[in-house]
Amino acid sequence: MSGFASAGFSPSRGAGLSPQKALRLWHDVALTRVRGNIGDLTERQMLILLTIYLETPPHTVRGLAAKLEVTKPVITRALDTMGSMGLVSRKRDDADKRNVIIQRTVDGALYVEALAETIVGHAEDIR
Amino acid sequence: MSGFASAGFSPSRGAGLSPQKALRLWHDVALTRVRGNIGDLTERQMLILLTIYLETPPHTVRGLAAKLEVTKPVITRALDTMGSMGLVSRKRDDADKRNVIIQRTVDGALYVEALAETIVGHAEDIR
């Protein structure tokens, strides 16, 4: 049962991330987010948000659904939720008015940046 | 808006995790989990599970609620859900029968270990 728990500890440098440290990092970040009530987003929503802010634009509902392998309503609803939070915004494509272009916002960038800092901070603790 | 996106790139070794790589890692792990439909767990539930498997036992409902700063019903219901998935099990404390001891399971250990491998694998991709 505790097979993974007794796996070897890797040195601090040169061997990437050991399983134990990976789990500790995940735990610490989740703890910070849950304690701060920042965990409003589903894992899917978080994935959508990160995709929007990491991958090169433009982003459409259909494109995101295909890339993430989820249905389109999932994207639409996630955009509703995150849009009301100010994390993303939508805009009709002028060239093809069927498309909706998903745009980044200042608040969304700040949110993503805060997540990054949380991760980096805990990664430093673990190093 | 893109302040964080233009922040400096850190070298591959010696400077820990850059914000960009942290976000990329989070994104990649989330993508793997969402695509594989492994994301049945809330961020809170994941935190509870990781705490059970990372911190030293014994774990009680009250102890977890205090440590994670959530209410007790949150713990109870998360244990219901994860218990039905076979990820954890409960047992009355013989010494004080008010307490419930949360125990690890083989399936839970495998689940956590799989998460760890997912993280480690993507960390290697990014290194």
Add this chain to the structure above:
DNA sequence: GGTATCAATTGCGCTTCCGAAACAATTGTC
């Protein structure tokens, strides 16, 4: 022994998410 305290659970109303299908708006095709 009777009462207060404590641990965990459950009930209630509310909100949110999900999947599948139906829908409205726009574009391509002949």
Add this chain to the structure above:
DNA sequence: GACAATTGTTTCGGAAGCGCAATTGATACC
């Protein structure tokens, strides 16, 4: 211009989570 195809949204029924308050069972106190 009529019709098919595409994009995004909405609707519907069902499931799950949340906070808060009440409840059950067990222990401590005097």
